[in-house]
Amino acid sequence: MRSSPKSSAWRAPLRAPLPAPLPAALLRLAVLLAGGLLSGGAFAGWDELNMPTGVTSVSEEVHGLHMLIFYICCAIGAVVFGIMIVSMFLHRKSRGAEASDFHESTTVEIVWTVVPLVILIAMAIPAARVLIKMEDFSDSEMSVKVTGYQWRWQYEYLDEGISFYSALDAEQNAARQQGADIDLDQFGDTYLRDVDNELVLPVGKKIRFLHTAADVIHSWWVPDFAIKKDSIPGFINENWAKIEEPGIYRGKCAELCGRDHGFMPIVVRAVPQEEFDAWVAEKQEEMKTAEAATTRHWSTEELVAMGETVHGQSCVGCHQAQGQGIPGMFPAIAGSEVATGDVSAHLATVMNGVEGTSMTAFRDALSDTELAAVVTYQRNAFGNETGDAVQPLAVKELRDGKGGEVIRQSLLSRPGPTTAELDIDVSGVN
């Protein structure tokens, strides 16, 4: 993932940047100013300081439009500031300039109203043309539904029946925590830009994205495709891209969505059609296996191991790595009533969220297995030691709206139900 064939905007790191302590950072600045600015070598090349050209016809046109307006603005600036500077030089009292008394000229005023209007029209026409093209969703060849969660993305391939979540890469997630003493340099130019599961898309196909969100407003932005659209809970927005070149393209959530807004990157891997087909087949197989995993019995150790990962991805942002929370803002899990009290209430809190707080519903954000695992983990970690284990199947039953009693039984049995018990319970319902 990190050896990108093409990652235009996020290309090479400008140099080896380091998260240095203050003196080192100042030293670095001194070096920059001394050698870098003059030679132009230390800071990123101009390409890295500008909007990427991107890899779709729309992104190229947007880039062209951007450069056009930029040059027009530079020209206007040069004329206005030029006249000001000349005037400040020539018409200064210290040079003995006498003030004249003119204070209006209808002709001049008409000219400088009409000329900008003409320039504006010249800018508006190409802008409208690109905009109309961007909003043309017709003839799309495949659809991907993108759902924003606090703080990760869900991708659903509507025709292929594939669905998965994509969150910040676990190592980077650990590195970005406050007080984490991890060298950021190891991540190179993809720090905060890698994810666990990439969105894989075929090149040369017009792909329609459907955007929505589960909790708050997010915004799905990939600069190389020149698309950014808000994901709004309860609404579906759309936009499209036809990727011309295979490669890795990175983006981010652009709309403030709470504490970890800065940490929900997007990675798109664009591949040739055949490779995409192979990936689809593999992914479909994977999903079948995962479904099978839901119905088998899990040992507490397995659940705890998986739960730790889930906690590290979905819960750590607020409740912190040791479940201690942030006093005053986010409650602790360690020793909390929820995590040591009634198991079903704990599961319900995780699945349904708590209204009026940042605790969102994870019902759709996590799979049955993940929900079971994370609840089991939280009930056995951080000194909670309840010995409770929640089976994925129990969550599935609960989600499907049947077998409330099953859950109660399997959950309440301590320490953890035996396979036999569980089988009996389940078969009883089925």
Added chain:
Amino acid sequence: MSSSHDDVVHHSADEAHDAHEHHDHHEHGPAPGLMRWVTTTNHKDIGTLYLWFSLVMFFIGGAMALVIRAELFQPGIQIVDPMFFNSMTTMHALVMIFGVVMPAFVGLANWMIPMMIGAPDMALPRLNNWSFWIMPFAFAILLSTLFMDSGGPAGGWTLYPPLVLQMGDSFAYVIFAIHFLGISSVMGSINIVATIFNMRAPGMTFMKMPMFVWTWLITAYLLIATIPVLAGAVTMLLTDRFFGTSFFSAAGGGDPVMFQHIFWFFGHPEVYILILPAFGIISSIIPTFARKPLFGYDSMVYATASIAFLSFIVWAHHMFTTGMPLAGELFFMFSTMMISVPTGVKVFNWVATMWKGSMSFETPMLFAIGFVIMFTIGGLSGLMLAMTPADIQYHDTYFVVAHFHYVLVPGAIYSIMAATYYWLPKWTGNMYDEKLGKMHFWISTIFVNVLFFPMHFVGLAGMNRRIPDYSLQFADWNLVASIGAFGFGFSQLMFVWIVVKCVKGGEKATGEVWEGARGLEWTVPSPAPYHTFETAPDIGPASVTR
């Protein structure tokens, strides 16, 4: 200068003033002690209160900005929790907009409008006292949320639901504070409109009014029209949060985007509220130091009115990514581009005023020229942002942050500083330290550009706003911007020093103060007596007043 000499000067100025006005009513000065400031209904006292309040808030909001820039000094999270970081960006905006720029403009309006139109005071002096004194309480409430269990507001100053509804119970305090600030602004605006309509000296026709009075008249209307809209929006948030309504929740049949429409119907005129009075200030200062009348006065008035009108029909350009119909996107793109026409007219008029003048570059003029150049840079990036397809790329990146800080810091804030240097001798009777003033300008100008210019680049290269940590390729320019921020922030201590020094003493100012100054405020002695124009002045041709 001995204090006895001060007294003599002051006293004789008062006498001269009284004699000039043939006024037999005994001149009474301010009440003694601190109660003067609590109970005052004098427009000059209230103006002073507003200005000091705004200066204090400037440092509070600035400290928050420095927390943000300190965290962004290098990659990784070193100093604050991301949640607190979000609180800082939110509070920084609320404080700077509602606590610094708006009160400073209202303070200047209080001081100068009555003196500019030949009125003895504001039309509604007791209301005036209220509109000021509500504010410190409103801000005490707002800032106190930072110390509450559930923390300060962290959903951005735009308060978008559903995110803002995740806030804890301190949310109610935020809404309450915003309501209070709104009441203060609306009362202040009604007062300004009433003053301008009813208190002009005989012969002071509308087209003789100084530009500052004109721009404030139009600003006051914008405030009266839009603040109630904000009040409605935040009230709906309040009931959504605490009383089970679902105006903005799709699950209950509401619409989160509707909030954005309502908010920006307030929010866009609001950005002109933050800049129109600045236009008025600059239109007063440039003619003075160019020693030449303002070019195109009439077109300045019409341009200001056009900007105000257009500001009501461009709001959705803040929302191009929310999924609008194509027709909506085209309409808001075209209407937004149109704003550059009257704004351009203003800039051209200022340049034409300078042209063939006899310019000198005292501190107010330096800040005014700095304003014209850097505001124009912000205006040009604004034109780029108007282009919908490009805006979709720029939206919510540091390019936008660079844009609005260029129009608000070397724009609005510079105009306030220019105004302070320009009228300080009139207020205090003393000249400020010119050498320090110029130093303040140059140091601020260097740092403000070091701070904000690199943000254009990191924004275009893909750094989104409101993030506490960023990818390594943005590290260099963020480092530079942070250095600019600390430089700019600390150099403002010079400003405080210069103002305090000037209040305490200094070379005595004449009544006219500036060689090229025109307008009624320069016909009264410096410092301006506690009561001015108790008898209406004679108004001659327009060149006397503007």
